[in-house]
Amino acid sequence: MTNDGGRDILSRFARSMRDVHLFFGFSYSLMEWFHPLYVRDGETQSNAAINGSFVDRKVIPEIMDLLERYRPDILWADGDWERSHAYWNRDALLSHLRSRDVVTNDRWGIPREDPQSKFERGICDEEMLKFPWNFWMPISHSWGYNQLEPLRNFKIFSEISMTLARVVSCNGHVSLGISPDGNGWISHIQLERLSQLGNWFSTNGQAIFETRPWRIQRDPEDTNIVFTRNKMGSIIYAIFQEWPRDEHLHLSIDLTPREETDQIVTMLLYEVQCKFRLDADGMTIRLPSFVMLTGDATLGPWVLKFVGFR
16 A cells, blocks of 8 residues: 555554554455445346356455455454355455464455354354454443543443453454544543553563463352463463452362472562462352452452462
């Protein structure tokens, strides 16, 4: 993409994103209502049920050009609903995108039944997915800038952070939609949410970044407790929002001690080791008592770090 000066704007933008270690991607609109090839395909085929010349001559060449020229991490499709997934050549396109480790969504034709991209706006709550997927979440109700957006529409920090934890526990990624105005300014409430996330990451980020799904994604008795692990599998993390009133957190999972090392449970925010008890029903952890006394019990989500378990 170039402007009148012949400069490739997208290349500069992609380079700027990667210079600060951010993922880079595109939103690509499949349909073009008034493109002559798109119109002709619709007229000559029954509901454009099979792959048409618009796809062969415009969509696929453009997508291949984007992939080769800019190497995006994400390619988000939209505008698919008028025609079938066969028309858009969904299976071949998704296979190619995944071979290049490009994360995508489910908008590649009707019906949207591809199991590997169905989580554009939904969250996997049942089991870990073996492929990377993405959850798109705007910070408010609107997908773009809305100067009349009421404050009640903005998500609170705990909702954003726990959604992030749930998605990561199932091998997913989160794209958090921020909506700057026409001058590029971001509202104070959005900046506040980003600042809260940054502060939380400074202490608890190791439970999110460069992690992998553990063998259990969430506690079977309390699905608001989710788990991740580090790359090596030597550290397990439990992330939870609600501080128990009796200061005892029970995990209904099998945490097996490793014989070759000591077993340690640490609360990341305070770097405090916690006492624990293993029994037939799982593990009970004694949380720091001073948290309730200081009023810090509202600072969650909380992260516990487990070393010496499998």
